[in-house]
Each structure stands twice: as C-alpha cells, then as structure tokens.
Amino acid sequence: MSVTAFIENLRAEVRGLPAYNAGLSGEFVRARYGVPHVAKLGSNENPRGASAAVLAHLAEFTTAGTLALYPDPSCGALRSLIAERLAVDPEQMLFGNGSEDLLAIAAHTFLAPGDEVITVIPSFGLHIIYPQSVGAEVVTVPMRADFEFDVDALIAAVSPRTRMLIISNPSNPVGCAMDASEMRRLLNAVSPRTLVLWDEAYFEYAADKDGYPDSLAILRESDLPWLLLRTFSKAYGLAALRVGYGVASAPELAGLMNRVRTPFNINQIAQQAAAVAFNDQAHVAASVETARAGREWMRTALIRLGINPARSCANFLFFDCREDAAKLAGRMLEDGVIVKPWREAGYETCMRVSVGSTGDNALFIESFERRRGR
CATH class of the missing domain: 3.40.640.10 (Type I PLP-dependent aspartate aminotransferase-like (Major domain))
Structure with missing residues (x-):
C-alpha cells in the first residue's frame, strides 16, 4: 500500500486538521534574510528571560x-x-x-x-x-x-x-x-x-x-x-x-x-x-512591569500611525492593520522582525505582536511603518 493510500484510510478528523502556526525561529530568519539582529515578537516570550535564581x-x-x-x-x-x-x-x-x-x-x-x-x-x-x-x-x-x-x-x-x-x-x-x-x-x-x-x-x-x-x-x-x-x-x-x-x-x-x-x-x-x-516573584513582577510599559509605548506608537490596537491585559497587542497581514509580516522579515499574522477566516488583516525589549519594540514600529501599504 502506498503512503497516499494509507493516509486516505486514516480518520478524517486527523486528515483534515490544520497545522498549528508555531511561528518562525530567530535562527531561520537570521540565516534566510541575512540580518544581524532578529526581533522575535511572534510568540509572546519574556524578553527578560528566566530569573537569575533559575540560571x-x-x-x-x-x-x-x-x-x-x-x-x-x-x-x-x-x-x-x-x-x-x-x-x-x-x-x-x-x-x-x-x-x-x-x-x-x-x-x-x-x-x-x-x-x-x-x-x-x-x-x-x-x-x-x-x-x-x-x-x-x-x-x-x-x-x-x-x-x-x-x-x-x-x-x-x-x-x-x-x-x-x-x-x-x-x-x-x-x-x-x-x-x-x-x-x-x-x-x-x-x-x-x-x-x-x-x-x-x-x-x-x-x-x-x-x-x-x-x-x-x-x-x-x-x-x-x-x-x-x-x-x-x-x-x-x-x-x-x-x-x-x-x-x-x-x-x-x-x-x-x-x-x-x-x-x-x-x-x-x-x-x-x-x-x-x-519562589522568585520579584522577577515575575519585574517582567510584568516591563511588559506593561512596553505595551503602552507600542500602543501609543501604533495609534500615531492610525492603528487602534485591541485592549490588552497581556504581553502583546492585537490589531487590524487594514491590509493582508501575512504579506505585510513577510515584508517585515526583511528587517529581522517576526510578528504573527492571523490566519483565521475573517481576521486575515489582523496581526499580533509581542512586547519585547525596548530596542526590539522600536524596531517593530520602524519596520511596520516602512513596510505597510506596499
């Protein structure tokens, strides 16, 4: 039996599943686009990393x-x-x-x-x-x-x-x-x-x-x-x-x-x-404060660009960029910026961006302004 025939006999629920969009790695983007620095803002990671006690x-x-x-x-x-x-x-x-x-x-x-x-x-x-x-x-x-x-x-x-x-x-x-x-x-x-x-x-x-x-x-x-x-x-x-x-x-x-x-x-x-x-709740508190400050800075910068992000209590922003978000995100990779374009039906013009370090947040805004509407 061929692989194709074998797969055709599997449960339809499994065959029809969409692949989860886990995003791109920094290593891939660095190698693919030849950029010296990658702002990895697609997976809602903590830019402060693990606490010193954990390390x-x-x-x-x-x-x-x-x-x-x-x-x-x-x-x-x-x-x-x-x-x-x-x-x-x-x-x-x-x-x-x-x-x-x-x-x-x-x-x-x-x-x-x-x-x-x-x-x-x-x-x-x-x-x-x-x-x-x-x-x-x-x-x-x-x-x-x-x-x-x-x-x-x-x-x-x-x-x-x-x-x-x-x-x-x-x-x-x-x-x-x-x-x-x-x-x-x-x-x-x-x-x-x-x-x-x-x-x-x-x-x-x-x-x-x-x-x-x-x-x-x-x-x-x-x-x-x-x-x-x-x-x-x-x-x-x-x-x-x-x-x-x-x-x-x-x-x-x-x-x-x-x-x-x-x-x-x-x-x-x-x-x-x-x-x-x-046991290191001081590190958690510092991480939360970093995220909140960065989130509000990014929100203000996006509003200046005519974008109105959704209310967020988390370490990311979600917004309608009013164009094909996947294509825009693809162009932003050329600047070393990884974001997450949304792919669910009805939300293809929406994008989620994580709050990163101060420098990565600024790089995102610069790239978003440069690459949008092209």
Whole structure:
C-alpha cells in the first residue's frame, strides 16, 4: 500500500486538521534574510528571560547520576509548592509539557466523537485543533467588533449538549479579559454536563489589575466541573523548559487526566527550575512591569500611525492593520522582525505582536511603518 493510500484510510478528523502556526525561529530568519539582529515578537516570550535564581540553579544541576534517573512522575515538590500557595488540594493539580500539553490531555480525556465544544474566535489555534483531533464538533463564537468578549453570544451558544467550554482569559490572541461579573454570568448559563476549561496562560500580566477576576475563586463558587490552566512559559520566562500546570475542580478529574498523560511528561530539570522560578516573584513582577510599559509605548506608537490596537491585559497587542497581514509580516522579515499574522477566516488583516525589549519594540514600529501599504 502506498503512503497516499494509507493516509486516505486514516480518520478524517486527523486528515483534515490544520497545522498549528508555531511561528518562525530567530535562527531561520537570521540565516534566510541575512540580518544581524532578529526581533522575535511572534510568540509572546519574556524578553527578560528566566530569573537569575533559575540560571544559578541550572548551572549547578547536572551530574551523570541525576541525568540517568527518571524524573518524579508526580512533580511532588512543585505540586506541593503551588498547591500551598493556591490553597488547593495537591490531588487537584496536574502538570503538562507546557499548558498546551494539558489542553491535549483534556481533549483526549473528556471528549468523544460528536461532542460539542464552544470557544471564541479569533482563537488560540489549539483550542480548536485538539478537540477536532478526537472528532469533537467545535462551535466558534466571534468576538465583538471592538475585540471584546461577546458574553451574550457565548451564553446563547451554550446548550445542555455542550461538553466543553474553552475560554482564554486574558484572551489569546486579542488580550482583552472578562471581569468577574461577566465570568459569573457566563458560568451561570453553563450546564453541569459541561467542563469549563479556563486557560490563564497570561494570568500574571493581568492578575493585580482592578477588574481582573479571581478566576480560581469564581470557579470554586460554581457547581460545574472545571479545569484552570496556567504556565511557566510567559511571565516566568521558562518557555524552553515547557512546564504548565492545571487545577481541576475535583481530584477525580485530575486522576482521569493522569491516566491519559505520559507518565514522565515533565523532566527533572524543568521541575526544579519551575520551583525556583515560582519562589522568585520579584522577577515575575519585574517582567510584568516591563511588559506593561512596553505595551503602552507600542500602543501609543501604533495609534500615531492610525492603528487602534485591541485592549490588552497581556504581553502583546492585537490589531487590524487594514491590509493582508501575512504579506505585510513577510515584508517585515526583511528587517529581522517576526510578528504573527492571523490566519483565521475573517481576521486575515489582523496581526499580533509581542512586547519585547525596548530596542526590539522600536524596531517593530520602524519596520511596520516602512513596510505597510506596499
């Protein structure tokens, strides 16, 4: 049998999946375009990087004996640390190779072919791809024209047959966030048969701002099954180590997911680095302040150019550049600037740009002004 014939006999759900747009590496752009410096502003990474405490720990970590042993499959030390600070039962917690790993595990644990999933567009692509990979039917609810959550439309879309509701708050890619009243209003419309998956990958950037909800407390108030996701990839600066964590509404839900995940999905170096990072909240606070200052500088610069970015509580901006965003982003690569053009239907003129260092933010504005409208 040929490869083509073999593939044609695979599940249609898999054959029809779109590829996730993971973006370009700095190394690729540097080599392809011959630029001395790359402003990598397409993946929402932390320009401050990991904390000095993490780097010092990593420098002392490796010994031959340690590397020969499997990591702790339960992430015991990290589990205890986070559970104590969040005041949750350690058995409610679970860990993934990045929070997107937990998205995949949740889809494979709780969804079956034909189940209905509701999420928002523009979306984080894996909120759609992973449910589709198991045969679920994804219903997408567009944001309002002002790039805010359309809570009324979400409530209208949710029904007793909805198996999972996936919301990122703050939104990825837009950056806006629901407040506590909006969140409660949405949850009150959800059936107990629906798992609420609340993705807070950008939690740290919004957590101390007036109006941002205590999502964990509000989820606990509900009688719904829920899963709250967070990550060490963004504000903690550990994207390369891939550590995400989740809190489930009940240990039984976490236990089901632990049966599906691979048993050693967080390596020992990542576990220890995440624990050190979690204890260095001063670095997180400094990273958040850097992102907020850079975001507002970029917003002001874009407004001067006639562009009105969406409200953002995160470390990026999303906006309509009023032309083909993919073509514009392609031209900006010639200046060594990587951004993320949006490819979902209806949003092809939109672009997301991460907040980087002061110099990279300025390079983005210079390139955007030079390359647009050509």
